[in-house]
Amino acid sequence: MLQYLITRIGMAFLVAVLVMVLLALLVHVVPGDPANAVLGQRSTPELVRTVREQMGLDKSVPVQVAQFVGHAFRGDLGRDVVSNQPVTRLIRNALPHTVALAVSSLALAILLGIPLGVLAATRPNGILDRLTGVLSISLITTPSYVAGLYLLLLFALSVKLFPAVGTGTFSHPIDYLQHLALPAVALALGWIGYFARLVRTSMLEVLNANYIRTAYAYGLRDRVIFYRHALRNAIIPTVAVLGVGLGELMGGAVFVEVIFSRVGLGSLIVESIETRNYPVVQGCVLTIALLFVLANLLADLSYRFLDPRIRLEESAA
Amino acid sequence: MSEHSQVEQLVLELTEGRLDRRTFLQRVTAAGLSLGAANALAGVLGADSAFGSAGAAGVLRVRAVGDVQNLDPAFIPGSNEGAVLTNVYEGLVGFKPGTYKLVPVLAERWQPSKDGRRYDFTLRKGVKFHGGYGEVTAADVKFSFERTAGLTSPAIDSPYKGDWAALQEVRVTGRYSGTIILKHKFAPLLTNTLPSFIGYIVSRKAVADLGNDFAHHPIGTGPYEFVSWTPGQRTVLKKFEGYGGSWLRHVKAPIWSGIEFLPISVSNAATIAIQSGAVDWGPIGPEAVDSFKSNSKFRVDARTTLNYSWIGMNIAHPNLKDVNVRQAIRYAIDVPSILAAAFDGKWSRARSLLAPGMPVGYWKQAPAYKRDLNKAKSFLAKAGVSGLELTMAASRTAVGASTIAQIVQANLADIGIKVQVLMQDRSVFNQLGGDAQKNRQLFYELFTTPTPEPSFATEWFTCGQVNVWNWQSWCNRQFSDWDAEAVKTLDPELRSDLYIKMQKLWDRKVNVVWVAWPTNYFAGKKGIKPSLQPSGFYQTWDFRLT
Numbered sequence: 032m033l034q035y036l037i038t039r040i041g042m043a044f045l046v047a048v049l050v051m052v053l054l055a056l057l058v059h060v061v062p063g064d065p066a067n068a069v070l071g072q073r074s075t076p077e078l079v080r081t082v083r084e085q086m087g088l089d090k091s092v093p094v095q096v097a098q099f100v101g102h103a104f105r106g107d108l109g110r111d112v113v114s115n116q117p118v119t120r121l122i123r124n125a126l127p128h129t130v131a132l133a134v135s136s137l138a139l140a141i142l143l144g145i146p147l148g149v150l151a152a153t154r155p156n157g158i159l160d161r162l163t164g165v166l167s168i169s170l171i172t173t174p175s176y177v178a179g180l181y182l183l184l185l186f187a188l189s190v191k192l193f194p195a196v197g198t199g200t201f202s203h204p205i206d207y208l209q210h211l212a213l214p215a216v217a218l219a220l221g222w223i224g225y226f227a228r229l230v231r232t233s234m235l236e237v238l239n240a241n242y243i244r245t246a247y248a249y250g251l252r253d254r255v256i257f258y259r260h261a262l263r264n265a266i267i268p269t270v271a272v273l274g275v276g277l278g279e280l281m282g283g284a285v286f287v288e289v290i291f292s293r294v295g296l297g298s299l300i301v302e303s304i305e306t307r308n309y310p311v312v313q314g315c316v317l318t319i320a321l322l323f324v325l326a327n328l329l330a331d332l333s334y335r336f337l338d339p340r341i342r343l344e345e346s347a348a
Numbered sequence: 349m350s351e352h353s354q355v356e357q358l359v360l361e362l363t364e365g366r367l368d369r370r371t372f373l374q375r376v377t378a379a380g381l382s383l384g385a386a387n388a389l390a391g392v393l394g395a396d397s398a399f400g401s402a403g404a405a406g407v408l409r410v411r412a413v414g415d416v417q418n419l420d421p422a423f424i425p426g427s428n429e430g431a432v433l434t435n436v437y438e439g440l441v442g443f444k445p446g447t448y449k450l451v452p453v454l455a456e457r458w459q460p461s462k463d464g465r466r467y468d469f470t471l472r473k474g475v476k477f478h479g480g481y482g483e484v485t486a487a488d489v490k491f492s493f494e495r496t497a498g499l500t501s502p503a504i505d506s507p508y509k510g511d512w513a514a515l516q517e518v519r520v521t522g523r524y525s526g527t528i529i530l531k532h533k534f535a536p537l538l539t540n541t542l543p544s545f546i547g548y549i550v551s552r553k554a555v556a557d558l559g560n561d562f563a564h565h566p567i568g569t570g571p572y573e574f575v576s577w578t579p580g581q582r583t584v585l586k587k588f589e590g591y592g593g594s595w596l597r598h599v600k601a602p603i604w605s606g607i608e609f610l611p612i613s614v615s616n617a618a619t620i621a622i623q624s625g626a627v628d629w630g631p632i633g634p635e636a637v638d639s640f641k642s643n644s645k646f647r648v649d650a651r652t653t654l655n656y657s658w659i660g661m662n663i664a665h666p667n668l669k670d671v672n673v674r675q676a677i678r679y680a681i682d683v684p685s686i687l688a689a690a691f692d693g694k695w696s697r698a699r700s701l702l703a704p705g706m707p708v709g710y711w712k713q714a715p716a717y718k719r720d721l722n723k724a725k726s727f728l729a730k731a732g733v734s735g736l737e738l739t740m741a742a743s744r745t746a747v748g749a750s751t752i753a754q755i756v757q758a759n760l761a762d763i764g765i766k767v768q769v770l771m772q773d774r775s776v777f778n779q780l781g782g783d784a785q786k787n788r789q790l791f792y793e794l795f796t797t798p799t800p801e802p803s804f805a806t807e808w809f810t811c812g813q814v815n816v817w818n819w820q821s822w823c824n825r826q827f828s829d830w831d832a833e834a835v836k837t838l839d840p841e842l843r844s845d846l847y848i849k850m851q852k853l854w855d856r857k858v859n860v861v862w863v864a865w866p867t868n869y870f871a872g873k874k875g876i877k878p879s880l881q882p883s884g885f886y887q888t889w890d891f892r893l894t
């Protein structure tokens with residue numbers, strides 16, 4: 032187990048370094064001049080030179096890469112070219128809101144998607160199964176920004192149940208949750224459908240297993256069989272995708288944050304990409320990548336924790 | 349905290365504008381007060397809010413198109429900051445709200461010399477800076493102007509130092525008096541430099557004390573002082589209790605207890621935010637105008653800006669060197685169709701560079717070229733060109749740009765020119781000089797002119813701007829000389845003649861197709877009367893309730 036843990040952490044570290052190098056090279060791969068974009072109509076060759084110097088773009092590519100990686104390891108991600116704020120401060124301000132959005136969306140997806148999948152699996156090919164099938168596919172194929180706009184129209188404009196824009200502050204939790212509700216639902220919808228399909232498939236496979244037949248033979252109640260015995264095994268593939276899911280949700284938050292005018296890494300990236308504000312883009316993408324790596328690591332570890340067969344196989348080996 | 353003191357605290361936050369009515373009601377009821385009593389309490393306090401009625405002037409919530417980035421007047425990146433800073437700062441002079449009439453603001457008296465190179469000023473006494481930074485003195489004026497001009501030591505690299513290029517020095521002659529001394533006559537001083545944010549007076553002490561933080565903690569003398577900036581969420585201002593009243597000689601006292609700017613970049617989301625009451629007022633896109641106009645709860649205002657958009661032709665490119673080819677393109681492009689499709693018919697057709705609202709230099713008789721395919725084809729035949737292939741670049745974020753590019757593509761196909769559309773990120777589209785300029789052929793661009801100063805519009809098209817912003821690569825010595833002359837001409841009629849001559853000359857050289865003089869639209873609650881300059885710049889501190 033310890034060796035596995037060390038290997039996985041080593042891999043995660045390697046991925047992080049690779050991401051940093053690729054991000055440092057991003058400036059030279061993507062077309063567009065950040066200095067002109069930042070300066071806009073007031074751009075002059077003299078000012079462009081100054082901005083390029085400030086961004087370190089006047090140095091050679093290997094030096095830029097080495098500097099970015101070196102500084103990143105020391106927790107220095109540079110300064111926002113426009114506002115002159117440290118990028119770490121911008122990330123510190125935005126990250127908790129993106130994490131709150133991603134985690135609450137994931138929680139919603141789990142809470143609604145898994146029961147929906149179980150429900151569909153109880154009567155395969157029945158009306159309920161078909162209905163949940165249609166619902167799940169519809170949810171999966173609805174982009175979060177479309178869902179977001181409809182939720183805004185319905186619950187912020189027509190019913191006025193939730194605020195249309197903004198983020199709120201953690202110091203006012205009720206207000207914060209009200210601001211979080213619609214974006215979290217918009218982001219979760221696709222994953223509700225995905226989890227429902229995933230759990231249904233796994234459940235159907237597990238329900239055909241011998242031990243389930245034995246459980247029926249013993250006269251156990253359906254509810255106990257489904258939720259205590261079948262789901263416990265059927266959930267393992269779902270847990271495996273949770274890590275990927277959290278990473279996806281962090282990335283997918285981009286559209287939702289922009290539509291709901293929420294603070295977050297997504298909206299920060301969108302604003303910065305347009306102006307080629309590279310220090311901010313690099314810092315935000317690096318943060319998301321590291322969280323993605325971390326979430327996958329945790330998912331892998333929990334997967335092994337949930338499935339005793341893997342531990343047994345490892346011990347036997 | 350006891351329930352009683354909790355309610356007291358909430359009442360305080362509500363009256364100071366730190367809470368909206370909705371949040372106030374939630375928290376007061378959570379603290380044990382009945383909803384009815386809480387509602388009554390909010391009513392008695394006259395709380396205005398995004399979700400409540402605008403019956404009394406509480407906090408005004410304004411949609412900002414984007415978040416603020418840098419609130420130092422010497423470095424502000426754009427209009428989002430300008431909208432905030434008009435509440436916080438004041439200049440020696442300014443445009444009276446709603447007009448282009450120049451009036452003294454921080455200046456008590458204001459006297460230009462006969463040769464137009466010296467401007468004596470005397471400040472109003474006792475005007476205080478925010479945050480306890482003391483009284484405004486002539487030394488602050490000197491510091492503010494010379495700082496932006498790059499004349500202080502160490503010099504700062506302000507992108508606006510060109511607007512102060514004519515400044516020799518500001519001579520302080522007394523605690524409240526001084527003289528602005530110019531190297532030469534400089535007409536934009538009174539139409540752009542002094543009345544805009546470039547002429548704002550900052551506190552020398554605050555700049556020194558705050559260092560880098562000054563960019564996010566502005567200290568001015570305006571009717572509202574800066575409270576906080578939460579990145580991506582809001583910029584909060586509150587009424588400055590020690591306001592020196594410089595504007596009150598021209599308009600009534602501001603009414604709002606506070607002003608908040610909420611960044612909402614997506615146009616559709618902004619429409620929903622205004623319609624739902626999450627914000628009280630804000631700029632809207634042309635596509636949302638009709639829905640607001642048809643709703644009696646909202647008021648819509650419009651101002652034709654001094655901005656201009658055009659389809660440019662890079663005459664340095666071999667494909668566009670021949671004037672006959674450019675004539676063919678001019679006659680083939682259907683501008684009215686572009687206006688209808690790209691801007692929902694809500695923007696005016698541009699016929700030349702300077703818009704009708706420009707006090708100096710508007711060319712009233714400028715031609716509006718009609719689409720004429722026969723003429724276009726004959727020009728193309730005269731050029732002896734066939735099977736021509738061109739590229740057309742546009743920024744993907746420019747309003748209507750994609751539609752415009754497609755219409756141009758279809759229009760030019762009608763005369764046998766094949767157009768490849770290149771929709772680009774702003775940073776790619778804005779690349780200056782080098783290969784970017786060499787490869788540029790057709791392009792669609794929109795430039796802003798924030799103040800009623802014609803040279804701000806013409807300066808980009810002079811010889812000195814070739815390989816910078818003059819993407820047509822059109823260098824005409826006469827045009828450039830007239831431009832330089834107009835900047836030093838103080839007589840408005842003579843200036844006007846020069847600018848009209850420049851536009852006529854440009855028109856004969858056929859390297860642009862003028863598209864639009866954009867109109868800015870604004871929507872808000874019916875009871876809010878905005879204060880808008882003729883070009884659409886809004887001064888929220890002067891907004892009123894009707």
